[in-house]
Amino acid sequence: MFPIEVTALNHWFGEGEARKQAIFDVNLTIDQGSLTILVGPSGSGKTTLLTLMGCLRDVQDGSVRLLGTELHGAGMSVLEAMRRRLGFIFQAHNLHESLTARQNVLTSLQVHGRGNPARQAAAVEHMLGLVGLADRIDYLPGNLSGGQKQRVAIARALVSNPDIIFADEPTAALDKETAIPIVRMLKELGQSRGTTTVMVTHDNRVLELADRIVTLEDGRIVKDERLR
Amino acid sequence: MTHLLTLLLRRLPIGWLQLTHNRGRMAAALAGVAFANVLVLVQLGILGALNGTIAVAYAPFQGDIFISASDANTLTDGSPLARRVLYQALSDPQVAAAAPLYLGNVEWTRQDGSIAEMTVYGLPVEAQRFAGPLIRDALPTLSVPDTALIDRGTRGADAEALAQVSPDTPLQFEANGRTVTATGNFALGGSFNADGSLAVSDQTFLRLFPNRISGTPSHILVDVAPGADPAEVVARLTERLASEPVQVRSLATAKADDLTYQTTQRPTGVIFGFSVAMAVVIGLVIVYQVLSTDVADHLAEYATFKAMGYPHRFFLSIVLEESFILGALGFLPGLLVALGLYQGVAALTGLPIAMTVTRGVMVFIGTIIACAASGSLAARRLRTADPAELF
Known part of the structure; x- marks a missing residue:
């Protein structure tokens, strides 16, 4: 079984006259434990495809099977349960402004229920240590640099040991010196846990880290290279 | 936190x-x-x-049953009742006592020239059982003509000075062209209709309001005999007084009706x-x-x-x-x-x-x-x- 199987996927934005197709007949299967990078020009549908696979958008036509579960027509509770098995890293890091790094990461554990507070605290501290923020645990996002915020976001996505990680241009807001190490960290942490990672990026600097590069243009897959 | x-x-x-x-x-x-x-x-x-x-306007008196003119929506706006209603009520075997209650408004012209609108409560001095705790003890002293108890909560008045009013230090004032002597005080306070209140005997009331024909009370207060059911007496009096333009209610009902009327009709x-x-x-x-x-x-x-x-x-x-x-x-x-x-x-x-x-x-x-x-x-x-x- 593949963690992600996309079959005959179409997607439209807008209503009526303004309705515009963004994804055309996409078929894609992703291997377990791989790092797949989606590339393509702006408006090519990379992010749309990513959010469709990541349960962040309703599937309109075709099929997306995630970890064996069909997302097309799935109910709210199925979607919520699926989302809890994923880790999402956003372009704008999307940390909660009023929560410290520790609290932000903790929200990713508390979504699974109350659990054991001491064990959760230990997991959060360990994870923030892994991303190199051991000394910034109780900082609010406002007091962290862009790279540090993105590392908190990575810790938040990874702490609950998700089956799949989706990353939407995680390096877009970062400079070169910060971008490469962050993606490398993401790849290493993913590999050590056997996590499947799908990333959208504009950033040519990080392509060499990919196992597979899928290129989209105008909502269609135009190139699919396996590097490893 | x-x-x-x-x-x-x-x-x-x-x-x-x-x-x-x-x-x-x-x-x-x-x-x-x-x-x-x-x-x-x-x-x-x-x-x-x-x-x-x-509610406070009902404090100076008490009773089980309240008989009012059928056009009376509040304490002060009904027609006067015929005195025979009082005797008809008294003829019921389960009525222990009944008394007339007189109500009217006078202007109290104060020494500084300011005028206060006063609600006057008139009760027979012997009807102590129908007087509220505010005035019950002092009611017999009002048998002296043209004496009154004055409301020390009267709007615009010096409450401390009014609190000193007593038989030894009376207060004289003009009301409806008569000189009235206040020989005591009680605390009621102003309302939306008047600035304060006076309590007087029924005799003094009729002197203050010469146009009120003697023996035409505003309301009639009735107490039922011990052990009698007031609701039953209300029903019987209603039947007995069917030919009169009156309404018979328990005092509590009258108060509640007044409240409803004033908050929804006025x-x-x-x-x-x-x-x-x-x-x-x-x-x-x-x-x-x-x-x-x-x-x-x-x-x-x-x-x-x-x-x-x-x-x-x-x-x-x-x-x-x-x-x-x-x-x-x-x-x-x-x-x-x-x-x-x-x-x-x-x-x-x-x-x-x-x-x-x-x-x-x-x-x-x-x-x-x-x-x-x-x-x-x-x-x-x-x-x-x-x-x-x-x-």
Whole structure:
């Protein structure tokens, strides 16, 4: 079984006259434990495809099977349960402004229920240590640099040991010196846990880290290279 | 606080952290909630004062049954009754006693030239059982013609000076062209209809109101015999007096009818009721604005939580948490300001405007419910939208 199987996927934005197709007949299967990078020009549908696979958008036509579960027509509770098995890293890091790094990461554990507070605290501290923020645990996002915020976001996505990680241009807001190490960290942490990672990026600097590069243009897959 | 809330909510107190993260915005939200509270509390206070003065007007007398003219909606607006009604009531075997009650308004011209409108209560001096505790003990002393007890709560009067009025230090004044001597005082206070009250004997009343034909009381007070059922006597008297233009009610019913009439039929009551409704609506709008702004400000963050798999009830619980915090913290300053305004209005008008525990608790609970409902309503967008559309 593949963690992600996309079959005959179409997607439209807008209503009526303004309705515009963004994804055309996409078929894609992703291997377990791989790092797949989606590339393509702006408006090519990379992010749309990513959010469709990541349960962040309703599937309109075709099929997306995630970890064996069909997302097309799935109910709210199925979607919520699926989302809890994923880790999402956003372009704008999307940390909660009023929560410290520790609290932000903790929200990713508390979504699974109350659990054991001491064990959760230990997991959060360990994870923030892994991303190199051991000394910034109780900082609010406002007091962290862009790279540090993105590392908190990575810790938040990874702490609950998700089956799949989706990353939407995680390096877009970062400079070169910060971008490469962050993606490398993401790849290493993913590999050590056997996590499947799908990333959208504009950033040519990080392509060499990919196992597979899928290129989209105008909502269609135009190139699919396996590097490893 | 964060620790306490964590234990209480069994999750991160995100509502509290959100609110305290931006103190300026929280202060503005609290000011909004407090203002909504002040609005509603003050309007309810004024309506409560109206209800209070209506009830207080019944304090100088008591009895089981109250017979009034059929056109009497309040204490003071009915036609006089025929004295034979009194004797007809007394002929019922289960009526223990009955007495006439006279009511009228006079102008008290004070030494400084100012005029106070006084409600005059006239009772037979021997009808002590029908006098309220306020005047019961002093009632027999009013057998001296042209003597009265004066209301030391009279609006615009020097309460301390009036409290000194006694048989040894009487107060003489002019009313309806007669010289009246006040030989005692009681505390009733002004109302929407009059500035204060006087208590006199039925004889003195008829001298003050020469146009009131002797023996035409405003109302008749009836006590039933010990062990008799007042409701039964009311029914029997109603039947016996069917040919007279009167209505027979228990005193409590008469009071309740008066209250209903004055708050729903009289312009003052209707206006105050309307003001309360307006205040509640404006308060709701303010509270909705505060909560929906707050939800809108955090929509992107909530969308992130939704993307992580949090269910909708999680957002509702954050909204509820914020509602409790804003409702509770906003209520206190609102209450304090309202109490200050109560004092100001009471000092200015002499009306018995005061906070009651019931009113405070109701407004408090109402505020929290309004906050929670507004927040939930504002969070509805979150329920239907895909997370990807909200970042």
